[in-house]
Amino acid sequence: MDPVVISVERGVEDLGAREPEAKGGGRKKGKRTAKSGMGRDSAAKDRGQGTGRTTKGIKRGGGQGSGPDRKDNVLAFPEPRGRRLRRNIMLAACAAALVTIGIIAGAIWSPFLAVRTVTVTGTKLLTPDAVTAALEPVKGTPLPQVTTDHVNSLLKPLVQIRSVKTEAHPPSELVVHVTERVPVALVKQGADFLLVDVDGVQLAATKDPASVSLPVIDGGTTPAGRELFSAITAVLATLPPDVLSQMATASAKSVDSVELKLTSGKTVVWGNEADKELKAKVLAALLKKPQDPKNPVSIYDVSTPRQPFTR
Numbered sequence: 064m065d066p067v068v069i070s071v072e073r074g075v076e077d078l079g080a081r082e083p084e085a086k087g088g089g090r091k092k093g094k095r096t097a098k099s100g101m102g103r104d105s106a107a108k109d110r111g112q113g114t115g116r117t118t119k120g121i122k123r124g125g126g127q128g129s130g131p132d133r134k135d136n137v138l139a140f141p142e143p144r145g146r147r148l149r150r151n152i153m154l155a156a157c158a159a160a161l162v163t164i165g166i167i168a169g170a171i172w173s174p175f176l177a178v179r180t181v182t183v184t185g186t187k188l189l190t191p192d193a194v195t196a197a198l199e200p201v202k203g204t205p206l207p208q209v210t211t212d213h214v215n216s217l218l219k220p221l222v223q224i225r226s227v228k229t230e231a232h233p234p235s236e237l238v239v240h241v242t243e244r245v246p247v248a249l250v251k252q253g254a255d256f257l258l259v260d261v262d263g264v265q266l267a268a269t270k271d272p273a274s275v276s277l278p279v280i281d282g283g284t285t286p287a288g289r290e291l292f293s294a295i296t297a298v299l300a301t302l303p304p305d306v307l308s309q310m311a312t313a314s315a316k317s318v319d320s321v322e323l324k325l326t327s328g329k330t331v332v333w334g335n336e337a338d339k340e341l342k343a344k345v346l347a348a349l350l351k352k353p354q355d356p357k358n359p360v361s362i363y364d365v366s367t368p369r370q371p372f373t374r
Contacts, residue, residue, distance in 0.1 A: 176206045179235040186241050188223040188258075188266055194241060197221060206231040214239060223266050247299035248280045248313060261300040263292060276308035278323065294318040294336060301339045306347050334366030341368040349373065 181198050183191040197217050201209050211229050218224050223243050230238040246258035246266050258267040258275065269275055280295050281288060295313045298321050302310070312324040323331040331346060342365045349363050349371065360373040 173205060176234055178202050178204055178206060178209060178237045180237070182236060182238045184238070184240050186243065188243050188246075189221060189241070194218065194221065194224075194239065198237075198239065201237065206233060206235070206237065209237060222264055245300070246275075246277060247296050247307065249275060249277045250280060259296070261296045263289075263296065278307075278310035278313040280313045290318060291315045294321055297336055298323070298333055298339060301343045303343065303347055306343070306350060309350070329360065330362050332362060332364040332366050338368050342366075345371050 178201050181195050181201070183194040183198075186194060197220070198214065200217060201213070209229065209231070211227065214227055214229050218227060224241055225244045226242045228240040228242075230240070232238055244260040244262075244264055244266055247261055248259055249256040249269075249272050250259050250265075251257075252268075255268045255270055256272045256275070256279065257265045258269070258277065259265055272279060278299065280299075281292065295315050299307060299310070299313060309325050309327070310323050311326045313321070314324075315321040319335040321333040321335070323333060325331065333342060345365050345368045346363060349365070354360060362374050363371070364373070365371045
């Protein structure tokens with residue numbers, strides 16, 4: 064359609080340029096030219112109306128229009144709903160993540176959650192005050208920063224403690240659950256008797272062995288003695304507390320011949336470490352069995368726990 068517009072404009076320009084020069088026939092020719100140009104202009108308008116566009120509309124539609132005219136012709140399509148929804152979800156998720164990070168960071172470093180009270184449970188060999196004193200460095204530390212490893216490192220000098228568990232009770236209380244080592248025997252050392260556990264760790268000392276219901280055993284100062292010591296303490300650690308309290312001494316000539324002596328003077332033939340849990344149950348049952356005064360028992364043999372006997 065652009066060539067038609069250009070043709071009309073040029074016809075008008077030609078008409079203006081030729082009117083001063085036209086004389087006589089020239090004027091008639093100019094009139095004919097004007098009429099011809101106007102005819103073509105009218106035809107162009109008719110064609111523009113037939114297609115539903117004016118000459119001005121044709122100029123804007125062409126590639127020669129100015130910047131603002133070309134912007135008026137750009138169609139703005141609405142953003143797809145799915146894309147807008149996904150974008151909003153991503154923005155909301157990012158905002159929630161930032162808020163969560165801020166809350167966590169605030170909790171970790173907030174002085175409001177600093178440890179002010181330490182509560183200790185589960186101690187028998189130790190006093191709660193001794194454990195609390197060892198944990199003094201954690202006071203003032205925010206609860207989220209106090210770890211079980213940190214607590215274990217502070218309590219390492221207290222050999223009576225086997226393990227600990229911690230609980231944080233906001234805003235400022237740290238609860239420490241202590242599991243202590245269990246003494247299973249007494250080892251004579253000079254004038255003292257040392258309480259030792261199954262690993263031979265020295266937990267405490269006493270000068271009066273009668274004040275502690277534990278058997279006295281050899282401390283195992285030689286390599287062979289340490290092997291026997293381990294065999295004996297492994298047996299003693301298996302016994303229920305009510306049975307262990309009845310033991311006076313424990314000895315072994317070899318790892319396969321462990322013997323226990325009761326406070327009543329009776330002997331328990333244990334044997335080796337095999338089936339030690341079953342042996343402990345069988346021995347507990349035999350000790351609870353009523354005794355016949357006419358046939359008193361002096362030996363309990365549980366070395367073969369499925370066929371125990373007394374004599």
